[in-house]
Amino acid sequence: MSPFASRAAAETGATSGLADVDDAHCFIVFVGGERFGLPVERVQTIFPIEAITPVPLGPAEILGLVNLRGKIVTAVSLRRRLQLPEDDNRKAALAVGMEHRGESFALVVDEVGDVIVLDGKARIPMPPHLDHQRAKLTEAVYRLDDGILPQLDMGAIFDFQRRA
Numbered sequence: 001m002s003p004f005a006s007r008a009a010a011e012t013g014a015t016s017g018l019a020d021v022d023d024a025h026c027f028i029v030f031v032g033g034e035r036f037g038l039p040v041e042r043v044q045t046i047f048p049i050e051a052i053t054p055v056p057l058g059p060a061e062i063l064g065l066v067n068l069r070g071k072i073v074t075a076v077s078l079r080r081r082l083q084l085p086e087d088d089n090r091k092a093a094l095a096v097g098m099e100h101r102g103e104s105f106a107l108v109v110d111e112v113g114d115v116i117v118l119d120g121k122a123r124i125p126m127p128p129h130l131d132h133q134r135a136k137l138t139e140a141v142y143r144l145d146d147g148i149l150p151q152l153d154m155g156a157i158f159d160f161q162r163r164a
Helices: 003-012 132-136 154-158
Strands: 024-031 034-039 043-048 062-068 071-077 094-100 103-109 111-118 138-144 147-152
Touching: 024 103, 024 147, 034 111, 062 094, 062 103, 094 111, 094 154, 103 154, 132 138, 147 154
Parallel strands: 034 147, 071 103
Antiparallel strands: 024 034, 024 111, 043 094, 062 071, 094 103, 138 147
């Protein structure tokens, strides 16, 4: 369990045996003024990006390579994965360090919010009006008091189609 997951469990009173099996803990991240959920158990660290080394001929979603405590990781733009417009007025980028299939990634977001517990009973079917690209990158959708929250599918976010 990551330190973030442990903290989330402690803050929410979710200890073994007490948490509802269907409940999910997630980080809220913001991109383009929209919020999304990332599963807490997948998050390793959150860090500011100081410099990005571009990768020639890579997919547009890959911003390049960044240094995370001496380890080189691939920086992926969540904004581009979700096909949101670029923001030239954006502040310094934040990255969420994650692993997928043994490879380290830095998922670049605009802002990171709180850890929340998503009640399994608040999970709703995929809205039919949800953009097709977003639906492919969404694992689940939850109804909150102030709207809906798509929980992102980390496998889909980090699996890039090979180009011929």
